[in-house]
Amino acid sequence: xxxxxxxxxxxxxxxxxxxxxxxxxxxxxxxxxxxxxxxxxxxxxxxxxxxxxxxxxxxxxxxxxxxxxxxxxxxxxxxxxxxxxxxxxxxxxxxxxxxxxxxxxxxxxxxxxxxxxxxxxxxxxxxxxxxxxxxxxxxxxxxxxxxxxxxxxxxxxxxxxxxxxxxxxxxxxxxxxxxxxxxxxxxxxxxxxxxxxxxxxxxxxxxxxxxxxxxxxxxxxxxxxxxxxxxxxxxxxxxxxxxxxxxxxxxxxxxxxxxxxxxxxxxx
Amino acid sequence: xxxxxxxxxxxxxxxxxxxxxxxxxxxxxxxxxxxxxxxxxxxxxxxxxxxxxxxxxxxxxxxxxxxxxxxxxxxxxxxxxxxxxxxxxxxxxxxxxxxxxxxxxxxxxxxxxxxxxxxxxxxxxxxxxxxxxxxxxxxxxxxxxxxxxxxxxxxxxxxxxxxxxxxxxxxxxxxxxxxxxxxxxxxxxxxxxxxxxxxxxxxxxxxxxxxxxxxxxxxxxxxxxxxxxxxxxxxxxxxxxxxxxxxxxxxxxxxxxxxxxxxxxxxxxxxxxxxxxxxxxxxxxxxxxxxxxxxxxxxxxxxxxxxxxxxxxxxxxxxxxxxxxxxxxxxxxxxxxxxxxxxxxxxxxxxxxxxxxxxxxxxxxxxxxxxxxxxxxxxxxxxxxxxxxxxxxxxxxxxxxxxxxxxxxxxxxxxxxxxxxxxxxxxxxxxxxxxxxxxxxxxxxxxxxxxxxxxxxxxxxxxxxxxxxxxxxxxxxxxxxxxxxxxxxxxxxxxxxxxxxxxxxxxxxxxxxxxxxxxxxxxxxxxxxxxxxxxxxxxxxxxxxxxxxxxxxxxxxxxxxxxxxxxxxxxxxxxxxxxxxxxxxxxxxxxxxxxxxxxxxxxxxxxxxxxx
Numbered sequence: 015x016x017x018x019x020x021x022x023x024x025x026x027x028x029x030x031x032x033x034x035x036x037x038x039x040x041x042x043x044x045x046x047x048x049x050x051x052x053x054x055x056x057x058x059x060x061x062x063x064x065x066x067x068x069x070x071x072x073x074x075x076x077x078x079x080x081x082x083x084x085x086x087x088x089x090x091x092x093x094x095x096x097x098x099x100x101x102x103x104x105x106x107x108x109x110x111x112x113x114x115x116x117x118x119x120x121x122x123x124x125x126x127x128x129x130x131x132x133x134x135x136x137x138x139x140x141x142x143x144x145x146x147x148x149x150x151x152x153x154x155x156x157x158x159x160x161x162x163x164x165x166x167x168x169x170x171x172x173x174x175x176x177x178x179x180x181x182x183x184x185x186x187x188x189x190x191x192x193x194x195x196x197x198x199x200x201x202x203x204x205x206x207x208x209x210x211x212x213x214x215x216x217x218x219x220x221x222x223x224x225x226x227x228x229x230x231x232x233x234x235x236x237x238x239x240x241x242x243x244x245x246x247x248x249x250x251x252x253x254x255x256x257x258x259x260x261x262x263x264x265x266x267x268x269x270x271x272x273x274x275x276x277x278x279x280x281x282x
Numbered sequence: 283x284x285x286x287x288x289x290x291x292x293x294x295x296x297x298x299x300x301x302x303x304x305x306x307x308x309x310x311x312x313x314x315x316x317x318x319x320x321x322x323x324x325x326x327x328x329x330x331x332x333x334x335x336x337x338x339x340x341x342x343x344x345x346x347x348x349x350x351x352x353x354x355x356x357x358x359x360x361x362x363x364x365x366x367x368x369x370x371x372x373x374x375x376x377x378x379x380x381x382x383x384x385x386x387x388x389x390x391x392x393x394x395x396x397x398x399x400x401x402x403x404x405x406x407x408x409x410x411x412x413x414x415x416x417x418x419x420x421x422x423x424x425x426x427x428x429x430x431x432x433x434x435x436x437x438x439x440x441x442x443x444x445x446x447x448x449x450x451x452x453x454x455x456x457x458x459x460x461x462x463x464x465x466x467x468x469x470x471x472x473x474x475x476x477x478x479x480x481x482x483x484x485x486x487x488x489x490x491x492x493x494x495x496x497x498x499x500x501x502x503x504x505x506x507x508x509x510x511x512x513x514x515x516x517x518x519x520x521x522x523x524x525x526x527x528x529x530x531x532x533x534x535x536x537x538x539x540x541x542x543x544x545x546x547x548x549x550x551x552x553x554x555x556x557x558x559x560x561x562x563x564x565x566x567x568x569x570x571x572x573x574x575x576x577x578x579x580x581x582x583x584x585x586x587x588x589x590x591x592x593x594x595x596x597x598x599x600x601x602x603x604x605x606x607x608x609x610x611x612x613x614x615x616x617x618x619x620x621x622x623x624x625x626x627x628x629x630x631x632x633x634x635x636x637x638x639x640x641x642x643x644x645x646x647x648x649x650x651x652x653x654x655x656x657x658x659x660x661x662x663x664x665x666x667x668x669x670x671x672x673x674x675x676x677x678x679x680x681x682x683x684x685x686x687x688x689x690x691x692x693x694x695x696x697x698x699x700x701x702x703x704x705x706x707x708x709x710x711x712x713x714x715x716x717x718x719x720x721x722x723x724x725x726x727x728x729x730x731x732x733x734x735x736x737x738x739x740x741x742x743x744x745x746x747x748x749x750x751x752x753x754x755x756x757x758x759x760x761x762x763x764x765x766x767x768x769x770x771x772x773x774x775x776x777x778x779x780x781x782x783x784x785x786x787x788x789x790x791x792x793x794x795x796x797x798x799x800x801x802x803x804x805x806x807x808x809x810x811x812x813x814x815x816x817x818x819x820x821x822x823x824x825x826x827x828x829x830x831x832x833x834x835x836x837x838x839x840x841x842x843x844x845x846x847x848x849x850x851x852x853x854x855x856x857x858x859x860x861x862x863x864x865x866x867x868x869x870x871x872x873x874x875x876x877x878x879x880x881x882x883x884x885x886x887x888x889x890x891x892x893x894x
Contacts, residue, residue: 051321052315052320052321052322053319053321054319054321054323054324054614054615054616055321055322055323055324055614056322056323056612056614060322061322062322088467088468091399091401091402091467092402092403092404092464092467093399093402093404094394094399094402094404094405094408095390095393095394095397095398095399095405096397096398096399097397112390112393112397113386113387113390114385114386114387114388114390114391114393114394115385115386115387115388115390116384116385116386116404117325117326117386118402118404118464120322120325121325121326121468121471122467122468124468124470126322126323126612128322129322130314130322130325130386132313132314132315132320132321132322133313133315133316134313134315135310135311135312135313136313136386136387137313137314137386137387138386218470219470219471219611219612220470220471220611223470225470226469230467230468230469231401231467233466233467233469233479234401234402234403234463234464234466234467235401236466236479237403237459237460237463237466237482238400238401238403238406238460238463241406241456241460244455244456244459245452245453245455245456246452248451248452248455248456249448249449249452252349252353252448252451252452253448255353255354256352256353256444256448259353259354259355260355263355
């Protein structure tokens with residue numbers, strides 16, 4: 015398996031045929047989309063049984079949504095037990111055997127990718143795993159969605175190759191594309207790039223605003239790394255306060271006793 | 283029962299517990315989908331916002347009072363320390379139980395002990411809560427042991443008390459603030475008015491405030507329920523403390539907003555900004571100002587009301603930060619299902635009942651204890667026989683009360699089971715969702731095509747043609763497999779229904795209409811389909827009418843939908859001089875790249891001979 019596998023999706027080339035969706039369902043053995051989406055969920059088509067989807071936008075624009083396999087994934091960082099894992103090669107995968115079902119990963123993901131099996135009594139979190147097991151075993155040389163794309167709207171390679179290709183396309187047709195590679199730097203960089211002629215900021219939460227280029231896990235770590243010091247500091251503070259207050263009380267008691275004793279002597 | 287007030291209150295608690303028990307059965311047998319209004323967009327709801335985030339904060343009274351009484355030696359609050367620590371113990375128990383309801387795989391909760399991810403704020407919270415629950419159990423133990431024969435054990439625990447109290451404060455500092463840390467990773471979800479890098483600190487300080495006002499609420503409510511003289515001096519002292527703590531919180535919060543330049547956002551009139559104002563008024567501003575007035579601190583009702591107001595405000599803060607404010611980003615509103623409320627209230631009710639149980643039997647509250655002792659002595663004096671269990675542990679008149687309580691519990695349980703949501707019927711076949719058509723699964727794998735029944739019916743000869751598909755090869759309502767007519771979905775259809783054509787063209791006399799006079803009758807028609815079906819083969823036929831479906835249509839459908847409208851449009855453009863661009867033959871001649879590729883991929887089946 016190649017290092018830093020990466021997908022480049024060119025929105026201008028996608029015809030919305032959803033062959034990628036079918037291929038994804040096939041290779042991951044996902045069932046038919048059964049129940050309608052839960053009320054109150056974002057109607058982008060993703061579900062626990064549909065790991066990639068094509069969002070239809072005005073004027074025949076089709077945007078494929080899938081896990082971005084961030085370089086510093088927030089879902090991995092927030093998982094208390096490490097059920098979400100960043101593999102050494104790059105794809106972010108999930109281990110149900112470890113998972114508690116806290117769903118923190120679903121909140122931590124800036125793109126709203128992990129989905130839950132709400133109708134199951136033993137639910138898992140599910141999302142695109144970049145065909146990791148099949149790629150690793152060498153059964154396939156590129157993810158099923160990429161292999162099935164009839165127009166090469168979505169292509170596969172190393173992160174460096176894809177970045178070079180994206181830049182090449184932006185340079186070759188500057189009037190066609192918005193001069194931006196979505197995923198190049200967002201949240202510290204992702205392994206799924208998009209080039210497009212429409213803005214793709216809607217793929218992330220946050221009211222359509224652009225995501226910051228800063229990775230997310232350090233936001234938590236800045237507070238968490240202080241934990242041992244806070245813990246011990248509080249202990250030392252409380253211990254010393256107790257000691258000081260006790261000592262003052264003792265001294266005051268002694269003083270009071272001395273005064274009483276003095277009065278007693280005086281009285282005699 | 284002589285105390286009607288207490289009796290009614292406990293009855294209500296038993297009803298809530300019964301209702302929650304019914305919902306619990308549904309929750310664990312059918313899963314979260316049926317029992318909550320949660321969705322992939324709002325994966326955390328009331329159970330996290332109120333039970334966990336709120337619960338931990340509400341139980342902050344334990345560590346605050348431990349510090350005030352045992353570290354700072356404010357002896358006048360001594361009466362409040364034991365109830366506060368007991369409440370904290372029960373509160374954390376409630377958090378743990380609430381978490382079991384919320385976790386998708388609750389039986390894996392112990393995994394946090396062996397699988398470590400130190401980068402997760404939730405991992406730290408999990409450990410702290412686990413340890414603190416143990417610490418609280420140790421803190422509660424002396425209360426339980428004090429009046430028992432196990433005096434040596436009791437003295438051991440009393441000696442242990444101080445280090446244990448300090449450990450409890452250390453752990454509380456960590457996880458109270460870590461609940462705020464948990465929100466730090468989602469600046470894209472939490473509304474800017476709540477999001478701040480100081481969230482951990484703000485959560486810690488607000489937990490201290492909440493701890494104090496919560497102790498006030500407990501103390502006032504218990505004295506009302508048990509008809510005891512309220513400890514006005516202690517309450518007034520707590521009120522003063524609360525006012526100071528709230529002022530610190532207020533300054534911190536406003537300073538933080540000022541630092542981030544978000545102060546103007548508070549007054550921008552959006553509903554979230556107004557929610558923020560409401561939260562700040564309830565939790566902080568109103569109690570802070572009014573509790574600073576000596577006149578208010580002399581009024582029992584005033585202090586009770588303001589403490590409740592503040593508690594409400596802080597719980598709202600936790601709910602806002604961990605959920606409601608995120609509507610800003612997700613644009614999807616979530617309102618908890620009644621089942622979620624039932625569980626939350628039921629857990630609180632169960633805690634209250636356990637609190638009463640312990641309070642009435644163990645020296646939790648010095649005043650309560652005098653009553654308990656007096657009652658016990660009176661009972662013992664009245665008793666000729668030796669029956670320690672029933673008389674001491676279950677209390678006077680327990681039989682009558684227990685009957686009423688169990689009746690209420692069972693009634694609520696039965697009612698709950700009747701009205702609880704049932705399992706949704708499993709959807710076996712893809713639902714009919716596309717307008718006027720359905721999605722058929724083809725093959726054993728997850729592969730679908732768009733199936734337009736009306737079109738098939740129309741083309742096969744109207745209502746009389748049902749049998750062509752439905753009773754030809756299969757019984758009942760099972761359809762004929764697509765492949766009988768459509769040998770290869772990727773090619774222009776290979777269907778040619780000779781019978782239909784013969785029938786439609788008036789029987790045997792019609793042969794020559796297609797096959798030509800004098801020519802041998804062969805499979806290959808002498809007339810091309812398009813010569814009659816000019817309209818059908820064009821762009822705007824029913825196959826390519828646009829449809830909007832979440833399902834995967836066939837590749838053919840997608841190509842048709844994508845290409846044809848534009849081709850038709852371009853064909854009309856005289857300047858291009860491509861009048862045939864809109865016809866099928868423009869793409870479907872045998873020479874195109876794509877068709878060659880398909881033929882290579884599907885060598886067995888070819889288009890019907892003679893077709894364009």
